[in-house]
Amino acid sequence: MITQNNEATYAIGELAKEFDITPRSIRFYEEQGLLSPKRTGQNRIYDNKDRVRLKLILRGKRLGFSLAEVKTLFEMYDANPNSAVQLEAMLAMTEKKRAVLHQQLEDIQMLMTELDDVEARCREELEELKRGKIA
Template structure:
């Protein structure tokens, strides 16, 4: 972590990769997608705190199942008006949609688990019958 004349913290790609346990290639990919925008000094990328925060939000969003396009949309809303209620309303809408999808997936998984339980029970019963038949 380095500081410049304005006392704003800056980071190298290696520092961010280590901090967030991701590869430098992943960080470069997020840059290619215009999600973060480091400055350049020669061939070196210099990331500021805004880039670091955005990287943290991208990774959190991915864990929650949000796409990079959804993250980019939120960043654009924030950039156009940092205090916008529209950004919060959009985020609420996105979380409601994500929650609905996850609840449906949970119901589907519970149904499949029940079906697996039934198949397993039938297999065990048939196997027990076969073993009893061989003993006779």
């Protein structure tokens, strides 16, 4: 971390190490318009805003949000940092994501039940084979 004008700045390698991601990932987020570091020659200089945004990008990914959804939230925040619209959008996205996850959970539970049934039948047949009841 470098301090310039009482503001912390970071090199790409520092952020990559801190968040356990590759510098390539950070460059990709920059290409997608999610980060906008300053440049000194060929070097990228990230400020605290970039660091916070990177943290939010990674949190959004963990929660299953697309980069486009994260970008939309950033754009709303940039337009009006204290916007009820942004909060309402986040709530709508959260509800939608929750509904998708509930459906996936139901699908997984159904598959687990089917696997239990198949496993039980296989074990029964195997036991019958061991007892010599099936030729």
